Amino acid sequence: MTLALLNLSWPVFANGLEFGGIYALMAVGIGLVFGVLRLVNFAYGQLIMAGGFALAYGAQWGLPNWVSILFCFAVVLVLSLVMDRLVFRPLRTHSPAVMLVATFAVAFLLQNIALLAFGAYGKTAGAFAYLNAPWDIGGVEIRKIAIIAIVTAAVCLGLLQVLLTRTSLGLHMRAASMDFRTAQLLGVRAGRVIAGAVVVSALFAAIAAVMLSVADFQITSTFGLSDTIIVLAGVVLGGLNRPIPATLGGFSIGFASGILGGTLPSNQSQYLASFLFAAVIVVLLLRPDGLFTRGGASVERL
Amino acid sequence: MSLVRRLPELFVPALLVLGTALLGLEVSSYLQSYFLDTLVKVAIVVALYVFIGNSGVISFGHISFVALGAWTAGVLTVPADQKTAIMPGLAHFLIRTNVGNITSLALAAGVGAVAAFLVGLPLMRLSGLAAGIATFAVLEITNNVLTFDQSIGPGLNAFSSVPQTTGIWQATIAALICVVAAFAYRTSRFGRMLGATREDPAAAAAAGISIYRQRLLAFAISGGLAGLAGGVYVHLLPLQAGGLSLNLTFITLAMLVVGGSGTLLGAVGGALAVNGIYSFFSAATNTVDVFGWHLTVPQGTAEIVLGVLMALVLIARPAGLSGGRELTLPRRSARAAE
Numbered sequence: 001m002t003l004a005l006l007n008l009s010w011p012v013f014a015n016g017l018e019f020g021g022i023y024a025l026m027a028v029g030i031g032l033v034f035g036v037l038r039l040v041n042f043a044y045g046q047l048i049m050a051g052g053f054a055l056a057y058g059a060q061w062g063l064p065n066w067v068s069i070l071f072c073f074a075v076v077l078v079l080s081l082v083m084d085r086l087v088f089r090p091l092r093t094h095s096p097a098v099m100l101v102a103t104f105a106v107a108f109l110l111q112n113i114a115l116l117a118f119g120a121y122g123k124t125a126g127a128f129a130y131l132n133a134p135w136d137i138g139g140v141e142i143r144k145i146a147i148i149a150i151v152t153a154a155v156c157l158g159l160l161q162v163l164l165t166r167t168s169l170g171l172h173m174r175a176a177s178m179d180f181r182t183a184q185l186l187g188v189r190a191g192r193v194i195a196g197a198v199v200v201s202a203l204f205a206a207i208a209a210v211m212l213s214v215a216d217f218q219i220t221s222t223f224g225l226s227d228t229i230i231v232l233a234g235v236v237l238g239g240l241n242r243p244i245p246a247t248l249g250g251f252s253i254g255f256a257s258g259i260l261g262g263t264l265p266s267n268q269s270q271y272l273a274s275f276l277f278a279a280v281i282v283v284l285l286l287r288p289d290g291l292f293t294r295g296g297a298s299v300e301r302l
Numbered sequence: 303m304s305l306v307r308r309l310p311e312l313f314v315p316a317l318l319v320l321g322t323a324l325l326g327l328e329v330s331s332y333l334q335s336y337f338l339d340t341l342v343k344v345a346i347v348v349a350l351y352v353f354i355g356n357s358g359v360i361s362f363g364h365i366s367f368v369a370l371g372a373w374t375a376g377v378l379t380v381p382a383d384q385k386t387a388i389m390p391g392l393a394h395f396l397i398r399t400n401v402g403n404i405t406s407l408a409l410a411a412g413v414g415a416v417a418a419f420l421v422g423l424p425l426m427r428l429s430g431l432a433a434g435i436a437t438f439a440v441l442e443i444t445n446n447v448l449t450f451d452q453s454i455g456p457g458l459n460a461f462s463s464v465p466q467t468t469g470i471w472q473a474t475i476a477a478l479i480c481v482v483a484a485f486a487y488r489t490s491r492f493g494r495m496l497g498a499t500r501e502d503p504a505a506a507a508a509a510g511i512s513i514y515r516q517r518l519l520a521f522a523i524s525g526g527l528a529g530l531a532g533g534v535y536v537h538l539l540p541l542q543a544g545g546l547s548l549n550l551t552f553i554t555l556a557m558l559v560v561g562g563s564g565t566l567l568g569a570v571g572g573a574l575a576v577n578g579i580y581s582f583f584s585a586a587t588n589t590v591d592v593f594g595w596h597l598t599v600p601q602g603t604a605e606i607v608l609g610v611l612m613a614l615v616l617i618a619r620p621a622g623l624s625g626g627r628e629l630t631l632p633r634r635s636a637r638a639a640e
Binding site: 038040087090091094095096097098100101102104105106108109111112113115116120229232233236270271273274277278280281284285288 | 359360362424425427428430431432433434435436438439440442443446447450552555556559600601602603605606608609610612613616617620
């Protein structure tokens with residue numbers, strides 16, 4: 001077995017795939033918004049955090065699980081639209097660097113509102129903790145959530161691919177992320193495209209919130225923060241402005257951190273973040289459009 | 303513009319710093335700690351301004367150099383007999399080396415400048431979004447290494463037992479050094495060249511200015527000032543690696559953005575005003591008296607107020623409250639002087 005040669009066990013491999021899947025969804029969420037708005041949303045992690053708190057309240061109120069999940073989706077979606085309306089829209093004409101600082105501010109704002117409202121220990125979202133139990137598959141025990149996460153991510157990414165390639169909204173979104181101005185001149189409605197990207201991105205954040213809350217069910221104001229920082233690195237590694245490279249970037253960084261976190265001794269794995277971000281810097285310098293993009297990079301002209 | 307006309311650009315911020323220091327001398331020692339903290343923040347924000355303000359390139363990475371300066375000054379001044387107790391994994395030559403207060407600050411500035419130069423060598427080729435993300439990566443790497451590498455510092459623990467030499471004068475002098483250095487750089491030919499690349503990169507390049515070299519110089523200078531601020535900071539408080547990361551980056555950037563990143567007055571005024579507001583709400587978590595009212599706010603209020611303020615300023619006045627203008631003497635008095 002190749003896995004045995006690499007000194008990997010199936011559960012660690014499944015763990016890698018699980019994180020790969022979740023991070024790929026988050027990466028596409030960040031990448032879609034970047035594509036249409038040229039905005040790297042530092043506050044994406046706080047959308048996931050809000051989703052986590054929605055799940056915790058669902059558990060506290062004794063809602064059935066599917067209602068909790070719907071509530072989580074609603075909260076993330078509303079917050080995302082409000083963020084777009086109040087912050088991103090007024091800043092749309094500013095430089096990417098100003099927007100980056102603004103989303104940084106929003107991220108901190110939301111995180112501290114959560115700290116204020118829910119305290120330093122946060123709340124518990126234990127309704128899905130049973131998914132940490134393993135399923136026995138051919139003598140190998142694999143956590144249920146790993147399989148659920150892999151399947152969900154695959155289905156979501158497949159649906160997104162259908163949306164992007166088979167519908168007119170998808171066509172418009174792809175056109176807008178190539179060249180917003182030209183797309184607008186050709187009759188693509190800016191508001192519709194941006195709303196589409198924001199909504200899909202929020203849905204993926206909500207899915208990530210549900211799945212991350214399984215292993216990490218103590219929801220605090222920093223829920224999802226470290227994951228988002230790693231995903232940001234992954235999106236840059238893959239290539240920001242197209243969905244497939246962004247997905248691959250997010251998947252590989254999730255897979256790599258899942259596998260390395262599971263196999264390296266802790267005195268090495270603690271420096272994982274350093275290696276990931278060093279890789280980000282190298283990629284930014286050598287291939288600013290990302291690892292998984294091919295040619296056709298736009299040349300800036302005066 | 304003649305140097306004489308530009309002098310208020312130096313004196314107004316310097317007087318603001320001195321005024322803060324004099325006010326700090328008058329208040330109780332409990333309140334004085336807030337003034338000391340404010341003066342250190344002024345130094346950090348002015349360091350940020352030297353690079354961000356003059357180049358127009360965003361950097362999330364400067365707190366790395368503050369942290370490196372703090373680590374340098376801290377590790378070299380913890381008393382020799384306490385070093386192994388606080389930092390069990392410390393490298394041998396660091397255990398044996400001990401320096402005085404002033405030397406430690408100079409070394410902190412030096413380490414900050416060298417680190418910024420080395421980081422800048424590859425990074426200053428980037429601008430805009432890529433620069434923002436790459437400098438963010440630098441911040442994450444520095445924080446990760448300082449948190450886990452126990453051979454160069456206390457790791458996860460707080461930097462205790464560093465002699466608390468930062469009183470009101472040390473903090474004031476450090477802030478003034480940063481203000482004077484920032485003014486000197488801004489009015490030098492290098493500062494003007496960098497300003498030109500910010501206004502119009504293509505025209506500046508066509509006039510023979512190397513954007514890369516000018517940015518690298520500014521990055522190294524601002525890294526040195528950030529290192530100095532870090533050294534002063536560690537002599538004030540038992541710092542932790544976690545405290546020299548995203549939070550401090552956010553707070554100092556908020557100060558620069560609110561004040562206006564394009565001007566020295568904006569940097570100093572923003573740092574004073576925002577840290578004033580921030581300190582007030584931080585103190586109010588343990589009740590403050592305002593004209594006889596007892597005000598108590600929950601933890602986190604200070605950050606929320608700051609976040610709202612920053613977002614509002616970015617949306618309504620992207621050039622900051624100073625509007626991108628320096629204070630200068632009116633033209634007429636300049637003519638009279640000639």
